[in-house]
Amino acid sequence: MKERGCPLGILIPGFIRFLREGHLQQSYLEISERNCFPAICGRICSAPCEKACILAKDGNPIAIRALERFSSDFGKTRSKKEPKNRNGKKVAIAGAGPAGLTAAWQLALKGYQVTVFESMDKPGGVLRYGVPEFRLPKRILDGEINDIKALGVEIRTNFLVGKTAAIEDLLKEGYQAVLLATGAGITKFMELPGANLTGVYYGEEFLMRVNLMKMNIFSQNIPAFPIGKKIAVVGSGNTALDCARAAVRLNREVTLIFRRTQEEMRVRQEDCEYGKEEGVKLEPLTRPVEVLSDAQNRVGGLKCIRMDYADVSGDGTWDLLPVPDSEFVLDVDTVILAIGHRPNSLIAKSESKLMLNDNETVYVDPVTRMTPIPGVFAAGNVVTNAGPLVSAMASGIKAAQNIDNYLKS
Amino acid sequence: MFEILNKQIVTQDIKRIDIYAPDIAKKVEPGQFVRVSPEEGDEHIPLSVVDWDRKKGTISFIFQEIGQTTGKLGSLPINEPIFSVLGPLGFASKIEKKGTVVCIATGIGTAQILPICRAYQKSGNKVIGIIGAKTKKNLLLEAQMRIACNKVFIATQDGTYERKGLATDVLKDLVHKKEVDFVYAIGSIEMMKEVCRLTQDNNIPTRVQLKPIMVDCLGMCGSCRVKVDNKIVFACVEGPEFDGHKVDFDDFIRRMKGFEESVPCPHKTQFNQQKKESGPLMRFLSGILSD
Numbered sequence A: 001m002k003e004r005g006c007p008l009g010i011l012i013p014g015f016i017r018f019l020r021e022g023h024l025q026q027s028y029l030e031i032s033e034r035n036c037f038p039a040i041c042g043r044i045c046s047a048p049c050e051k052a053c054i055l056a057k058d059g060n061p062i063a064i065r066a067l068e069r070f071s072s073d074f075g076k077t078r079s080k081k082e083p084k085n086r087n088g089k090k091v092a093i094a095g096a097g098p099a100g101l102t103a104a105w106q107l108a109l110k111g112y113q114v115t116v117f118e119s120m121d122k123p124g125g126v127l128r129y130g131v132p133e134f135r136l137p138k139r140i141l142d143g144e145i146n147d148i149k150a151l152g153v154e155i156r157t158n159f160l161v162g163k164t165a166a167i168e169d170l171l172k173e174g175y176q177a178v179l180l181a182t183g184a185g186i187t188k189f190m191e192l193p194g195a196n197l198t199g200v201y202y203g204e205e206f207l208m209r210v211n212l213m214k215m216n217i218f219s220q221n222i223p224a225f226p227i228g229k230k231i232a233v234v235g236s237g238n239t240a241l242d243c244a245r246a247a248v249r250l251n252r253e254v255t256l257i258f259r260r261t262q263e264e265m266r267v268r269q270e271d272c273e274y275g276k277e278e279g280v281k282l283e284p285l286t287r288p289v290e291v292l293s294d295a296q297n298r299v300g301g302l303k304c305i306r307m308d309y310a311d312v313s314g315d316g317t318w319d320l321l322p323v324p325d326s327e328f329v330l331d332v333d334t335v336i337l338a339i340g341h342r343p344n345s346l347i348a349k350s351e352s353k354l355m356l357n358d359n360e361t362v363y364v365d366p367v368t369r370m371t372p373i374p375g376v377f378a379a380g381n382v383v384t385n386a387g388p389l390v391s392a393m394a395s396g397i398k399a400a401q402n403i404d405n406y407l408k409s
Numbered sequence B: 001m002f003e004i005l006n007k008q009i010v011t012q013d014i015k016r017i018d019i020y021a022p023d024i025a026k027k028v029e030p031g032q033f034v035r036v037s038p039e040e041g042d043e044h045i046p047l048s049v050v051d052w053d054r055k056k057g058t059i060s061f062i063f064q065e066i067g068q069t070t071g072k073l074g075s076l077p078i079n080e081p082i083f084s085v086l087g088p089l090g091f092a093s094k095i096e097k098k099g100t101v102v103c104i105a106t107g108i109g110t111a112q113i114l115p116i117c118r119a120y121q122k123s124g125n126k127v128i129g130i131i132g133a134k135t136k137k138n139l140l141l142e143a144q145m146r147i148a149c150n151k152v153f154i155a156t157q158d159g160t161y162e163r164k165g166l167a168t169d170v171l172k173d174l175v176h177k178k179e180v181d182f183v184y185a186i187g188s189i190e191m192m193k194e195v196c197r198l199t200q201d202n203n204i205p206t207r208v209q210l211k212p213i214m215v216d217c218l219g220m221c222g223s224c225r226v227k228v229d230n231k232i233v234f235a236c237v238e239g240p241e242f243d244g245h246k247v248d249f250d251d252f253i254r255r256m257k258g259f260e261e262s263v264p265c266p267h268k269t270q271f272n273q274q275k276k277e278s279g280p281l282m283r284f285l286s287g288i289l290s291d
Helices: A012-020 A024-032 A038-044 A048-052 A054-058 A064-074 A098-109 A138-149 A167-172 A203-212 A238-249 A269-278 A389-408 B022-027 B068-075 B109-122 B142-148 B167-176 B189-201 B249-261 B280-290
Strands: A090-094 A113-117 A154-156 A175-180 A200-202 A230-234 A253-257 A281-283 A286-293 A299-310 A319-322 A328-330 A334-337 A376-378 B002-011 B014-020 B033-037 B045-048 B051-053 B058-064 B084-089 B100-106 B126-133 B151-156 B182-186 B206-209 B225-228 B231-234 B241-243
Touching: A012 A024, A012 A064, A024 A038, A024 A064, A038 A064, A038 A138, A038 A389, A048 A054, A048 A064, A090 A098, A098 A113, A098 A138, A098 A389, A138 A154, A167 A175, A175 A389, A200 A203, A203 A238, A203 A334, A230 A238, A238 A253, A238 A269, A238 A334, A253 A286, A269 A281, A299 A334, A376 A389, B002 B058, B014 B068, B022 B051, B022 B058, B022 B084, B033 B058, B045 B058, B045 B068, B045 B109, B058 B068, B058 B109, B100 B109, B100 B167, B100 B189, B109 B126, B109 B142, B109 B182, B126 B142, B126 B167, B142 B151, B151 B167, B167 B189, B182 B189, B189 B206, B189 B249, B225 B241, B225 B249
Parallel strands: A090 A113, A090 A175, A113 A154, A175 A376, A200 A334, A230 A253, A230 A334, A253 A281, B100 B126, B100 B182, B126 B151, B182 B206
Antiparallel strands: A286 A299, A299 A319, A299 A328, B002 B014, B014 B058, B033 B045, B033 B084, B051 B058, B206 B241, B225 B231
16 A cells, blocks of 8 residues: 555555565665655655555654665665666756756666756755755765766756757757756745834745855854844745754744644654754744834844634635734844745746746646746746645656656657 | 956945856846856845946946955956856847937946937937936946936035036926927936836836845746736836836835845945945046046
């Protein structure tokens, strides 16, 4: 039953059996059959497999994620998977994030010559600029990416497809297929009065500054942006929790504000408990109303209102509504808004032939996953909208299959 | 990879760097910028591409050393590579035939407006350049501007060179003579705000270039958000050029002031005009260069 829980199709009972019998390396090979990032998924996967586990009903599923992590940390061995005979066909991939790298891995194994174009200065995408060091050490990430490079995948950093070279240029240069895997990293702006004050950051900016520029407390670089002592983080997803936990590590007082209850947060409860243990104060059932300013136009406080479930209409539907007269002011001097992302389909601004759906995802044919431009495919969160890591990786695998079919025919 | 081919001290703390970046040089258009990070782990800063040579594959930028990152960039020697240069970013300016175009710039904005002046002149406009500077010593690229424009007015605040006063005073006179069809402004926010106020009263279309603080310059961080037409937009991917009459300058000033007041901010492009104490060699060199 359990293998169905994994979008990547890892044979979960298989690798656990190897572990039980003490064959660590065998178990690692079993996982790496379907997953190019076992060490990463073992740390930050949202683990849909644990929800699908038959023991989940009792509330104690098998800790598959932890087993995967153990297996990859201690049983890591050179995979026997070698690229097939090179077929001489070139494929370009835009975006060295989870989806792009997974597709590159699959295509390289199928014998294609793959080049991944990345706009940041190092590959990894959200795994590098988004996920903080304490959840995913950069050392682990580098190791996994080096394994992919070892298959002959070329990664070209500082190259923004659509600006540094248009898609057409790539097709002219001899790439027979282009895969757009630009992810969903665009900040969603929040309609909140006072959101433009100094001291209001979006989650992406905060994490990016902490992750990329080594602006943590242990480095010699001083924090290069004004950040106060008391921080309110708004949001209930992984970004919000990561921001809160990163801020705690910068020795700040952190309050996490979200509309719903803790059980409804879109994070693993385990991570939430870690956060609490580290000192993040949770304020569930609270909604920010306005960012108050002080005399210098900085954040002077955050006005919030309590929320609660109420059955107003009386027909048994419980809606989340603000509690009347429950407004209060949180004494904070920095606010971090982490309320979600939009798909990164900015490339459509310079490529008029690409079509966008209403929710700004790139339109692809549902069967072939090809965009209206022949030979140009799209995969990952730019197609599926913001989603967990494994679904982006699964999408990358499927796109690799589609590209293979297209180039063979 | 991105090797520094040439380096030049323009004035006191303003430097020009030419780097080898053939991919960028092939694509860059007036008004676009690049994202530069001098060394691994440094901040990424946006810098306007001032000049480029498509055949040689080089691009140049002129910047003021006002913080940690720009200081580090300025201290890199010739033949040393820059860690990361990404571009060209942002939309190219829409260059059309308008008639008489006034290009007004102050401070480091003079360097950024130079390719715009060239492009407008090339497409058959009469280009009038207005340069504002604090003193004669801070004035840059006068010769290049004189070539790129049909006419150049210079205003210095202390009257050490040509007209005494602000750049906007010159514009006011021109606007009163009713011979301006289009205005393009780059410079301090206060100057751009004043220009837009002047042209709005006289119904002259105006475009401005905004360069707020950016982190990744790709539309992800949201740091460069500005209010345009009552909508919050990213300056990095939807700009950097905007219709000046639609920009909410008060909001922009408030946001930027906050960054300016915070002490440890390595990158305050355009906004901190304070001069660093420079050594005797630099003073000597700048003395030669400004004459």
